[in-house]
Amino acid sequence: MLLAHISDLHIGQDYRGDGGVRALERARRVVNYLNGLPGDLDGVLVSGDLADHGRPDEYATVRELLATLRFPVLACPGNHDDRTAYRTTLLGEEAGTEPINQLHQLGGFTIAMCDSSIPGRNEGLLDDTTLTWLDKVIAESEDPVLVCFHHPPVPMRQPFIDSILLRNPEQLAEVLTDEVVAVLCGHAHTAATTTYAGRPLVVAPGVVSTLVLPVEGDHSIDYGLPPAIAFHVFGTDDTGGRGLITHFRSL
Ligand SMILES: [Fe+2]
Ligand SMILES: [Fe+2]
Structure with missing residues (x-):
């Protein structure tokens, strides 16, 4: 099983008055790269912050862009997303403010795309509705499970991002059984x-910008580094193992 993992497109992000041109160009570069691969992917994960301000016009652009991908797209919201606009414009569903949790079966895996956003806040939470849903998904799955959501559940050792992480990592750890192969954020x-609750935790690079460590400067966000993506390859061949190896690409 092979997935591409892209994150944090922030479509609509105004960079120095460009009205979102730069963000869209970077997202297109990623989409074009994936579409141009000589081989096939099982799917493309998009782990939140699809839009920058959660506006319907931003989701219209996101929908148009993601529709051009020639692979199945699996997405979840982030703190910059808006549940109502995400639902109505991106998913074509009725308006609603409940968490957007989606289950997918792909390449012999169950993939749980969970909503860790808290409306109006930058930090994250997997609320009771979501944890109950996830618990059931894991219990009922006959396949290995991947759990994907926006906010990392462990410190990244970078002060800015560490102030807006997932608030309830302990509660999540309680529902993760041996069936869960990896957590993707x-x-x-x-x-x-890193590892979290005894399993691999992989955080995707950002498409729109890159977080830098204190050793690299005191600006937290770098806009000059190129967009990057991850490829997650899962062992399903006769060597056994469900192990995950992740390869990263800068584009
Ligand atoms: Fe983001
Ligand atoms: Fe975010």
């Missing part, structure tokens, strides 16, 4: 890997 705008 966005939000931090930096390619980063």
